[in-house]
Amino acid sequence: MTAAAPPWALLAELTHACPLRCGYCSNPVELAGRSAELSTGQWSEVFRQAGDLGVVHTHLSGGEPLLRRDLPDLVAAAGGAGLYTQLVTSGVGLGERRLAALTGAGLRSVQLSVQHADPVAAERIAGARSFAAKKRAARLVRAAGLPLGLNVVLHHGNLDALDDLVRLALDWGADRIELANTQYHGWAARNRAALLPTPDQTERARTRVARWRERLGDALELVWVAADLVDTTAKPCMGGWGAVSLTVAPDGTVLPCPAAGALPGLEPPNVKDRELAWIWRESKAFNAFRGEAWMPEPCRGCALRTVDHGGCRCQAHALTGDPARTDPACRHAPDHPLVHALVHGPAAHRPAYAYREGGP
Numbered sequence: 001m002t003a004a005a006p007p008w009a010l011l012a013e014l015t016h017a018c019p020l021r022c023g024y025c026s027n028p029v030e031l032a033g034r035s036a037e038l039s040t041g042q043w044s045e046v047f048r049q050a051g052d053l054g055v056v057h058t059h060l061s062g063g064e065p066l067l068r069r070d071l072p073d074l075v076a077a078a079g080g081a082g083l084y085t086q087l088v089t090s091g092v093g094l095g096e097r098r099l100a101a102l103t104g105a106g107l108r109s110v111q112l113s114v115q116h117a118d119p120v121a122a123e124r125i126a127g128a129r130s131f132a133a134k135k136r137a138a139r140l141v142r143a144a145g146l147p148l149g150l151n152v153v154l155h156h157g158n159l160d161a162l163d164d165l166v167r168l169a170l171d172w173g174a175d176r177i178e179l180a181n182t183q184y185h186g187w188a189a190r191n192r193a194a195l196l197p198t199p200d201q202t203e204r205a206r207t208r209v210a211r212w213r214e215r216l217g218d219a220l221e222l223v224w225v226a227a228d229l230v231d232t233t234a235k236p237c238m239g240g241w242g243a244v245s246l247t248v249a250p251d252g253t254v255l256p257c258p259a260a261g262a263l264p265g266l267e268p269p270n271v272k273d274r275e276l277a278w279i280w281r282e283s284k285a286f287n288a289f290r291g292e293a294w295m296p297e298p299c300r301g302c303a304l305r306t307v308d309h310g311g312c313r314c315q316a317h318a319l320t321g322d323p324a325r326t327d328p329a330c331r332h333a334p335d336h337p338l339v340h341a342l343v344h345g346p347a348a349h350r351p352a353y354a355y356r357e358g359g360p
């Protein structure tokens, strides 16, 4: 077992409920119900323990965190524990009064999801009316003087609109736009055939990002999160297993990454049973793939293991059934032909998105 340095980030999934139904949603297929969510007091205790453990930054996320009526109390509790608070939101439900309550409670920044620069395409991806609410939310956040980031999950349906997405970020006054290629976990795995881009699409978008970076300099931060299935390299998922961040799900389950609840044999701990410090340092779940001792060949002898940390365990599980195998995204992986077949397989039939029915 490797001695664990303290985490610096906490993803607090306050609820799985959400007004959107995005096909790329990487939350689990089976969502936690509202009655299973941690209470205000339990979340406040999570934030206190996180601060004691060394966490400095929390993403207040979901689902849609604005559906928690106690959100200002949670922001205040996280801030009181010494955490920098960022709201990760669809923008639906972020009116003037709500934002004032959140800024009054000490909210430090907002990350707004955007599906497309074209309203019709955006709402087709989201499976819900939402574009006007997002535009309004962006205006209110800027008027409140908070830093604004946009988060775009990229896939076949919006990669070719990359230029328009960057222009939209400039138009809405964002400081940052995160262009994150889809991860095929949870619900998104059901939509893989609809979402998976062609290698050409991805390459064009990557080139455009480089050009925009040259043109814009510091005016807008562009973050490109690699499309690893297409790139033939393994991504340094989560910055390494149990290395920099932890996720607390709505019901208090604590995970090394948001998708890890689907992995077999992990025995994920819960904040209702254990202190966060024990969970981080001692639990089976957080030590399962920490460090390098678990790595099979060819990872074990590969110089890139210190860069990609063995890739993504959830992806290895999704594609091979075994989370301990080399991430098939890597071109050196014994299972890489699986990925090659997906990426270069017949793309003639693009199914429509499968949307979630109802909500938790």
Ligand code: FES
Pocket (backbone or CB within 6 Å): 183, 185, 237, 238, 257, 258, 259, 260, 311, 312, 313, 314, 315
């Ligand atoms: Fe879980 Fe990559 S998403 S390890």
